[in-house]
Amino acid sequence: MVLLLYFCRKSITMSLLTVGTVAFDDIETPFGRAEKVVGGACTYISWAASYFINNIRLTSIVGGDFPKDELDQLQSKGVNLDGLKVIQDGKTFFWAGKYHENMNIRDTITTDLNVLDDFDPELPDSYTDSEYVMLGNLTPDIQLRVIEQLTAPKLIVLDTMNFWMDIAMDRLKLVISKVDVLTINDEEARQLSGEYSLVNAAKKIFEMGPKYLVIKKGEHGAMLMSKDDIFYAPALPLAEVVDPTGAGDSFAGGFIGYLAKSGDTSFENMKRAVIYGSTMASFCVEEFSLGKMKNLSEYIINDRVQRFVNITKFDI
């Protein structure tokens, strides 16, 4: 009976919709530079999630200049690309950024929207019944357009940033009112709520709609909050951080990938998802672009999760 239940549980295959940019990045950090490497929120999210679930439906847009090999690699990891628009005579979204000494601050050097400028994410029919949905950082209107097409969402997670709070707060709040989980950093939580204390900020944000808030604090870890509970996970102290680009997206991918795999959206399970998300982020920053993210395994991931267990456990 126990065995039967186990197999029943394993046989659940949740669907995960990932939405966001697929991009080229130029990146400069104190440790080196990378030119025209593959990036984009949706790319990091999908790669990170692919270690947990193989029913991923990617929604994005690229130009004809985007390498087919990169798409083949995603497909081989179980990522469906029916929702990826390829504009043959267009150019892929391009971002160039430079990180300061402390890696927490970055300057945007260039943002060429290119094909992203006309992105209207019409979901393929096969995507509309997606149960788990990860809305990567994008224009609130595009995020809203995706939500409106969903027929049976079980959990919608939204990532966004201060840029949209600055220029499109009302539209952003409309999106926020329709999601279950919001992931932002500590400064963004303060900006969104007008509260300095993160405890008070969370209270205000729950009034806007979401039931859960994940506050990403980079090297200081991540906090998961609900109306009744708080969970504070550290970041893994790393000897070398090469490139922070995509860390938040890799967190999001690991977080929702783990949730979709387990089909369990309880607070207790979300705590585990935060640990898996933090684990994926810790890999992401160790190399430029997807260098590390493409070469992981269940063994490597679980080994690092165990390091999280080791650095946090204490008996009182």
Next chain:
Amino acid sequence: MVLLLYFCRKSITMSLLTVGTVAFDDIETPFGRAEKVVGGACTYISWAASYFINNIRLTSIVGGDFPKDELDQLQSKGVNLDGLKVIQDGKTFFWAGKYHENMNIRDTITTDLNVLDDFDPELPDSYTDSEYVMLGNLTPDIQLRVIEQLTAPKLIVLDTMNFWMDIAMDRLKLVISKVDVLTINDEEARQLSGEYSLVNAAKKIFEMGPKYLVIKKGEHGAMLMSKDDIFYAPALPLAEVVDPTGAGDSFAGGFIGYLAKSGDTSFENMKRAVIYGSTMASFCVEEFSLGKMKNLSEYIINDRVQRFVNITKFDI
């Protein structure tokens, strides 16, 4: 037999030497101001430690203007004041500071050393056999002078700050070479070691002498590191932080107070000490001066420790 061992264990009364400033503070924060309130590293350390151990030996200096009632309160908590010099015609050390909106940055408005200018900490004979020693932030030369008088130290913990790294690095390094545990914040660990990664910073600092390093990260928690182990404790997310003054000292007092009480300097026990230290710091910041620190109990402390357990535990 088990019972006997239990009582033997309880009967151990370790001695704790606390060294640092006893001061008056003027404090301005976004939430209000307090004028000429009692402060100073040694005051916070001793109050915090007093909830764990009653064999505390305070070493400091004040002027005739320091209220006798404050000293009586310390004595009633089991703090021995034989090592407190009172310069009747002198004035107590005075510090005035102003905190910015985010409470992590503060400007020093005034520093009047007064009697501290001539502080030469000659330990009373009854103090020299102290087993646990907490050297609060002070001139490295004064800290050195205390260490030289100790006959049987079991654990010396040193707190310091960037100010001494700026003006007296060599003398500070000499002190660091003689202690077991160093407590500093993340920026100070970077300045001291010349390494940005805290993992690499710790390696350099261990080469300087200490066996343990505690990196205090304020609202982001604290990390305990040894050559082989890392423990990362979060800070308790608080709805209101009224005044951060003395938080690091309260951490230090709770940390060493717990260690002295248990007489156990293993890494496992230091992890518990970090949790108790973080707990004392979380109380400290909730009111100006020692408002909260003077009115705690074992019950209140243990209840908050349980909150730390609750926000950090997860099962994977």
